[in-house]
Amino acid sequence: MSNIPAPVTDCITLLDSELAGEAAVELGLTPSEYEKIVAIQGRVPSLVELYMYSLMWSEHCSYKHSKKQLRNFSSEGEHVLQGPGENAGVISVGDGWAVAFKMESHNHPSAYDPFAGAATGVGGCVRDIFTMGARPIASLGSLRFGTLDKQRQRELLTGAIAGLASYGDGLGVPTVGGEVYFEEAYEGNCLINAMCLGLMREEDLTRAVGSGPGNYMVLLGAPTGRDGIGGASVLASQEFNEKDEDVSHSVPQGDAILEKKIIEACLNLLGRGLFVALGDLGAAGLTSSASEMASRGGVGVEIDVRKVPVCEDAMQPFEIMVSESQERMLAVVKPGDFAAVEATCKEWGVDCTIVGQITDTGRFVVRDSALAAGEDIVADMPAEMLANSAPQYDPPSSRPAYLDEVQSFDIAAFLAEQGERDLAADTLALIASPNICSRQWIWNQCDAQVMGNTIVAPGSDAAVLRIGDAGSVRGIATSADCNGRFCYLDPYRGAQLALVESMRNLACVGAVPAAITDCLNFGSPEKPEVFYTFEQAVLGLADACKYFGIPVVSGNVSFYNESFGSAIYPTPAVGIVGTMEDVNVATTLAFKQAGDVIVLVGETADELGGSEYLKVMFNLVTGAPPALDLELEGAVQSAVRDAICAGLVSSAHDCSEGGLAASLAESCVAGDLGATVVLDDELPAAASLFSESASRILVSVNPDNVEALLDILVGHEAPYSIIGEVGGAVLSVDTVEEDEQVNTLSISLEALKNQYLNALEKLVQQ
Numbered sequence: 001m002s003n004i005p006a007p008v009t010d011c012i013t014l015l016d017s018e019l020a021g022e023a024a025v026e027l028g029l030t031p032s033e034y035e036k037i038v039a040i041q042g043r044v045p046s047l048v049e050l051y052m053y054s055l056m057w058s059e060h061c062s063y064k065h066s067k068k069q070l071r072n073f074s075s076e077g078e079h080v081l082q083g084p085g086e087n088a089g090v091i092s093v094g095d096g097w098a099v100a101f102k103m104e105s106h107n108h109p110s111a112y113d114p115f116a117g118a119a120t121g122v123g124g125c126v127r128d129i130f131t132m133g134a135r136p137i138a139s140l141g142s143l144r145f146g147t148l149d150k151q152r153q154r155e156l157l158t159g160a161i162a163g164l165a166s167y168g169d170g171l172g173v174p175t176v177g178g179e180v181y182f183e184e185a186y187e188g189n190c191l192i193n194a195m196c197l198g199l200m201r202e203e204d205l206t207r208a209v210g211s212g213p214g215n216y217m218v219l220l221g222a223p224t225g226r227d228g229i230g231g232a233s234v235l236a237s238q239e240f241n242e243k244d245e246d247v248s249h250s251v252p253q254g255d256a257i258l259e260k261k262i263i264e265a266c267l268n269l270l271g272r273g274l275f276v277a278l279g280d281l282g283a284a285g286l287t288s289s290a291s292e293m294a295s296r297g298g299v300g301v302e303i304d305v306r307k308v309p310v311c312e313d314a315m316q317p318f319e320i321m322v323s324e325s326q327e328r329m330l331a332v333v334k335p336g337d338f339a340a341v342e343a344t345c346k347e348w349g350v351d352c353t354i355v356g357q358i359t360d361t362g363r364f365v366v367r368d369s370a371l372a373a374g375e376d377i378v379a380d381m382p383a384e385m386l387a388n389s390a391p392q393y394d395p396p397s398s399r400p401a402y403l404d405e406v407q408s409f410d411i412a413a414f415l416a417e418q419g420e421r422d423l424a425a426d427t428l429a430l431i432a433s434p435n436i437c438s439r440q441w442i443w444n445q446c447d448a449q450v451m452g453n454t455i456v457a458p459g460s461d462a463a464v465l466r467i468g469d470a471g472s473v474r475g476i477a478t479s480a481d482c483n484g485r486f487c488y489l490d491p492y493r494g495a496q497l498a499l500v501e502s503m504r505n506l507a508c509v510g511a512v513p514a515a516i517t518d519c520l521n522f523g524s525p526e527k528p529e530v531f532y533t534f535e536q537a538v539l540g541l542a543d544a545c546k547y548f549g550i551p552v553v554s555g556n557v558s559f560y561n562e563s564f565g566s567a568i569y570p571t572p573a574v575g576i577v578g579t580m581e582d583v584n585v586a587t588t589l590a591f592k593q594a595g596d597v598i599v600l601v602g603e604t605a606d607e608l609g610g611s612e613y614l615k616v617m618f619n620l621v622t623g624a625p626p627a628l629d630l631e632l633e634g635a636v637q638s639a640v641r642d643a644i645c646a647g648l649v650s651s652a653h654d655c656s657e658g659g660l661a662a663s664l665a666e667s668c669v670a671g672d673l674g675a676t677v678v679l680d681d682e683l684p685a686a687a688s689l690f691s692e693s694a695s696r697i698l699v700s701v702n703p704d705n706v707e708a709l710l711d712i713l714v715g716h717e718a719p720y721s722i723i724g725e726v727g728g729a730v731l732s733v734d735t736v737e738e739d740e741q742v743n744t745l746s747i748s749l750e751a752l753k754n755q756y757l758n759a760l761e762k763l764v765q766q
Contacts (some may be wrong), residue, residue: 006284024050027064033390043379047318052321055285056282056390058656059557060283061284061530062390069538069555075089083551084553085296089102089278091136093579094470098199098204099467101196102195102556103573104195105121108150123171124194126138126263137199138478138608139176141193141194156190174454176458181666183485184536193556196273209293210290211276211294211298215333216335216354217327218331219308220265224320224323225325264348268348276296285321286328288498298361300359301383303355304368307355345569398532409622413469413687421686423661423686424745431658436658439753456586459588459654462506463478464511473583476580483498484568486625487535489533493570494602496540496544496628499541499548501654507641508652509637511641512579513578514575517554518552521568522571524636587651589666590651591675592673593726598700599701599706601639602695612690613690626691626692627693632719638698652697653667659692661745664698664733671726675724681721689744729748
């Protein structure tokens with residue numbers, strides 16, 4: 001950065017106004033933001049102060065373009081113990097147990113270094129969890145890449161999966177689920193969203209609130225280096241450009257083994273009440289953690305950069321304060337407790353160092369004790385203003401012109417022009433497509449069973465985990481979902497469809513939704529058309545959450561997901577957690593036994609807008625996404641959940657990408673059983689098979705339980721159709737056209753497995 005002065009001894013008095021203003025702009029601040037900083041400081045800021053403000057006022061840290069819209073979310077609910085504003089949300093899940101969970105993005109770092117970016121994305125999310133006092137128990141990933149016919153996209157995928165697996169397995173935290181999509185829209189800007197869950201007793205909830213003037217600020221974990229300077233906060237606040245100069249130094253490097261030691265040391269110390277507060281050092285590093293602690297507690301903080309352990313020579317104060325080196329925690333410790341803290345850290349092989357103290361001034365003071373007395377203050381600013389006074393913007397918003405064009409596209413007329421198709425061949429092509437085919441290539445790289453509490457592992461609609469003491473049957477279920485294509489075609493409805501799909505996935509295992517976290521991935525908020533999609537997606541998600549009474553307890557906004565001026569699809573990923581009274585009732589998608597009756601709960605409409613069928617067969621992303629009736633959705637989910645909890649259902653599977661044909665094929669493959677099905681819905685055969693209508697769940701049930709199941713469905717006013725029977729070695733589907741039953745497809749189980757199971761691995765290795 002050519003206009004930023006070289007480090008000098010007395011930063012407080014060095015910068016003149018013109019030079020400081022130029023440096024501020026190079027650090028990402030606008031001229032008006034710089035003027036606001038001058039007003040807060042009452043003088044020209046120092047170089048260290050400029051760096052600290054620029055990081056804390058970056059989009060990633062301050063949410064300056066999104067805060068006003070996020071107020072649409074409700075964080076209140078019967079389960080909520082901690083909502084937004086802390087490192088993670090926390091909900092009660094029964095018998096005094098609580099779950100902390102959070103979803104975070106690590107998109108831009110992963111585009112530069114997919115292994116390190118994905119690994120440290122997991123590491124940062126895990127730290128958010130145990131900071132709250134919870135032991136991490138599960139992780140998920142919500143991932144987006146370009147199409148796999150490009151070598152670069154295959155490299156990004158393999159690197160990111162290896163990073164996620166390596167870090168999760170190194171921590172001993174199971175990877176229990178997630179999602180991955182491949183679309184041209186993500187080619188220049190992949191999305192790596194990590195979600196983590198942790199378990200604790202309700203009374204062990206810890207908050208990162210600084211208090212007690214005279215208490216020590218203690219830094220735990222790895223030494224500080226230059227590897228993470230400006231990483232998450234800077235990279236996530238600018239567009240990605242593959243022609244940028246090398247920024248590998250901005251991608252932090254992770255050490256899962258050290259983080260595991262830190263987890264154990266911190267949970268031990270929290271359990272003994274030896275921490276007043278605990279926070280992790282993520283985006284903006286020491287600056288963010290310390291200022292947020294101080295502002296939450298209404299106190300001040302003083303830090304000496306020369307007491308911070310470093311791993312590189314001649315590190316300057318601004319580098320130490322904004323470094324994003326991984327595996328570091330900041331704790332507030334009473335002076336009388338430090339010896340015990342130090343001893344415990346030593347037992348676990350974790351370094352801990354007193355780097356400062358809490359004060360009663362309300363100011364964030366940074367000292368450099370290597371300087372002469374009286375000249376050692378290199379930054380002095382109000383902690384509250386640093387943490388919370390970034391400007392909040394109202395970006396212009398305008399409805400993208402393309403929406404009218406795509407939503408009015410006549411899909412029926414287009415398909416009529418294509419003439420008759422071989423729908424069996426289309427089905428095989430669909431289930432081998434990258435957005436539908438089995439993810440076993442990914443699951444096989446991650447350990448889903450470590451800890452021994454995973455009841456339903458990856459491959460079904462939602463993961464199920466046992467919680468509590470030995471012999472407990474209480475559990476939780478979790479899933480991550482979003483169809484970015486639907487959000488591109490209608491951001492309001494697309495966001496709602498993401499929520500209800502996540503809820504439906506929980507219903508398919510018998511769980512009750514309790515709360516969500518989110519990761520809102522969008523392009524530049526400074527572009528009116530992009531900001532419109534963000535506004536609409538937030539409003540749609542908020543409205544649907546309020547309808548179902550589901551609180552949003554944590555989350556993340558990731559803007560500037562663009563490359564060369566082209567934005568990704570709007571992608572508001574939803575991470576959900578639900579409760580289960582008895583994990584033994586949990587079901588999976590696999591057909592279980594020949595002779596079971598197949599029932600479609602919900603109704604299929606001719607809704608192929610944004611479908612995999614249009615994309616795979618005709619390379620079209622157009623039309624309106626499926627309609628959504630929230631009342632109907634609730635009825636379908638409640639009915640299926642009640643039936644599962646009553647022990648009536650053998651299998652349950654959400655109908656989503658690929659429609660009913662894909663759902664049937666997946667249940668057949670998972671159960672190694674065929675099925676005979678008749679679809680009499682008065683729709684064209686392609687719509688019957690491939691429509692992605694919402695509010696549908698495919699269930700199978702023992703014949704002896706059919707009557708009891710139908711009683712539940714009728715009681716909930718959930719529409720249904722008895723469509724077939726499990727059995728044989730073939731998936732056979734008849735459709736009814738003009739009152740005549742016609743065999744539309746007949747595919748052997750072996751052919752289904754050959755297409756579905758190894759398709760992703762073949763695409764990666766091409």
